[in-house]
Amino acid sequence: MAKVFIGVGHGGADNGAVANGLKEDNLNLAIALACRDELARHDVTVGMSRTKDEADPLADEIKECNAFAPDYGVEIHNNAGGGDGVEIFHHYGGGKGKTLAQNVINEIVAIGQNSRGLKTKRNSDGRDYYGWIRQTTAPAILVECAFMDNKNDIAIIDTAAEQRQMGIAIAKGILKTLGIKWVAEKEPATANTKKLYRVQVGAYSERKNAEEMQKALKAAGFEGVIVN
Numbered sequence: 360m361a362k363v364f365i366g367v368g369h370g371g372a373d374n375g376a377v378a379n380g381l382k383e384d385n386l387n388l389a390i391a392l393a394c395r396d397e398l399a400r401h402d403v404t405v406g407m408s409r410t411k412d413e414a415d416p417l418a419d420e421i422k423e424c425n426a427f428a429p430d431y432g433v434e435i436h437n438n439a440g441g442g443d444g445v446e447i448f449h450h451y452g453g454g455k456g457k458t459l460a461q462n463v464i465n466e467i468v469a470i471g472q473n474s475r476g477l478k479t480k481r482n483s484d485g486r487d488y489y490g491w492i493r494q495t496t497a498p499a500i501l502v503e504c505a506f507m508d509n510k511n512d513i514a515i516i517d518t519a520a521e522q523r524q525m526g527i528a529i530a531k532g533i534l535k536t537l538g539i540k541w542v543a544e545k546e547p548a549t550a551n552t553k554k555l556y557r558v559q560v561g562a563y564s565e566r567k568n569a570e571e572m573q574k575a576l577k578a579a580g581f582e583g584v585i586v587n
């Protein structure tokens with residue numbers, strides 16, 4: 360069974376970016392929980408670095424991810440500091456992480472976010488800059504969903520429904536990479552879509568015979584409908 364580990368950026372006293380009344384640690388968590396639920400709905404086994412607002416340093420997240428031994432590791436963040444759009448970091452050598460990053464960014468663009476593209480970042484020693492990518496054993500990506508200080512981005516990330524939509528988009532990209540077909544959630548049954556059980560009392564080639572049966576039903580206290 361496929362396994363995915365979701366790292367939830369920041370938490371506890373470490374709020375990450377703070378802008379427009381949003382705290383990044385809480386925003387990351389809302390998106391991550393939606394992503395987890397969508398993956399779990401498709402029978403993916405999901406591990407998370409945290410499922411509530413608590414301190415969870417990056418070093419611990421990396422340890423937890425490696426202990427979980429997932430197929431992929433996905434770290435969720437949001438940006439600030441003057442930019443507009445989603446960007447996703449992957450291992451500078453490309454590989455499976457880059458494929459995952461491409462599939463995830465495609466799904467985020469599909470919900471209306473603009474893309475700043477896939478990115479790599481290296482230290483002066485040539486290794487990956489982000490510990491999440493450098494020190495995780497599984498192919499890993501770091502998603503910067505949106506800029507919390509950009510009004511275009513805020514418009515697609517500041518409500519619970521939008522955060523859920525972002526989490527589902529990330530999940531869709533992960534599922535595609537895992538080779539799992541995404542299926543839409545079934546709508547709850549309403550009066551209009553409820554299955555109806557119909558009772559048939561006869562079938563006639565002559566309409567008058569059908570009308571006679573309708574009369575007989577009425578006399579017996581039932582309402583009959585003629586269908587042809």
Ligand SMILES: [Zn+2]
Pocket residue numbers: 368369375376383436437
């Ligand atoms: Zn962050």
